[in-house]
Amino acid sequence: MSTLTMSVTAASNSKKSRAPSLSFSSLPDEVVLKCLFRVPRCYDLNLSLVSKTLRSLVRSPELYRLRSQLKSVYLSYDLYQRGRLGRSLSYWITFRPGEKTTDYQLADVLPRPSLGSAVSVGSEIYFIGGRSVPSTELCILDTRSGHLRTAPSMKVCRSDVKVAVGLVDRKIYVIGGSKEDSQVEEFDPETQTWGFAGEEKLKCESWFSATLEEKVYMVNWDGRVSTYSPREGVNNEATEILSVGDNVKFLCVVENVLYACFKWGGLMWFNTKLKVWRRVVDRDGKDGKLELYSFAAVKMVEYEGTIAFFWPLRNIDPNKKDLTCKLIALDRVGEEISGRIEWSGIVATLPHNIRLKDCLVVSG
Template structure:
């Protein structure tokens, strides 16, 4: 052996990095993003890895990432008249799993439910549905408890057109009163309401959604305006589909989507201020494939769009709730959609009316 080779053989080799050498907290956060289908393979790597995969802490962290759809419903007027204690009923489920994996949630008095918005595992009911109210109710979906929180300063209702959005964890309420009113913001951490600025504004939108630290407000004809805590109201001109009416809006991966009565599923180009059609996987008009004209609700779910609508059951006293999940892909200046999953997610009594549809974490 040469002197140089002997010298090299004595040099310490650089220590190779090992996953098991990471602090447990860091290792668990890494495993959190690995699909569960790989758990068995990971368990065979080492005793340490097997311990991490089976850790109750990893199970807890994963459960926090799980999202469920909360869908409320009640009955048509003639059935309500026969109910001595009218209330909304809630079901919860995860689309794409077994169709029997839904749960009936507790009832809540009808008068207590105003505009609904979710933040984490909590659902906030703001104001009144038909009559102005300053009330705020909070439902903790993990415990099932519902309680009243501090009231708003202005009475608001959905009938008077209300826009609600969540920006940086705070809930902003725009409009909803019989006269022009200031924007109010609720801080869930401090449990306080405050006015934002002194300007009184009017809300003309029927739909709202949160995106990029702004509240997007959409009129029935598709006109889009925004509210930002820093910039206030912005009413830039919008190029709209001619003679069409929007039915729902939602945000998926920082893109605003709208479902129109005749044009079908569309997305909003925020730079050009124009609505564009979502095409199918072949780049063709996907109106018939991607959208159901019977759809009653639309919501973002796990990076996809979920449509829901009731359909008759073979039992004349029951109704099925159908779901269609639309996966979305950006390709240049196009957004293409494809049906990822569809099926029955619940079977409920006949003649129901779907109300709120929210996605809740945890």
């Protein structure tokens, strides 16, 4: 090999050795941020230790803004163990349905209070009223920090039996939950204050509630519907009952439509003009009761414009259960609403001795 060839080869090798290697941090900030906002917050500390650039991006307002637009399902469950005299611990799992099963995140054991109704406002979860004993307590879980704090108490003791909770105009309304007729209370998350919504005393006879069109819809076991509006008060809808013996199991609102799952009738939607329940059909216009709804489902929630059902299935390991999810996409066809299975699969593997409790969608 000539001296010239050796020199060219050495120079080439020297340039290769000096060529910068591509890395994650060498990408534009906007690209890195779009990757980081899908990473669970529990990894923020580890990311901050990688480099000054990542530390700056993790703490940036832009990442906070991106994450605030991302919604996740927060599902709590009790884990019962023998020898604890019936005492239960509350665990939380967070995930986004439709993604890989490895993308779910088991949260730390959180001191979920033994209270009744739960409602999410932004990134916070509010626990309202008592379970076994009527209570005036209000506790707030900050899902970003995992911190649970006590908030100002209600004026009326309430339980989770026959109580309606709704979010209207960014305020939480609580109806019923007491043995006697009581005034409706409203809580303002911004000022952290309670107040009575009016002087009228009411008694809630419904077991399910959801917010639709600035009203709290209250649904009884048999499908009877009543509404509460801060402006109009309570209005009992002349609802057509589907069949004797059928009862509501779940309730949720998707894109300004009220949906309910009946034990035998399957997935229904409420026609607010005709005051009747209509069955959600499959995409071919046929009865979608068997295809769209699992009778084993124990939780139902709106997620990104779809309905998400959850239920536990036996795992090969007798000490575990697979948490299964089915996403139902919905479309209006004329005077009917059709549904189709958009995704289904196992989202988590949990201990066998669980009981699902809260199922909420939380932003950020």
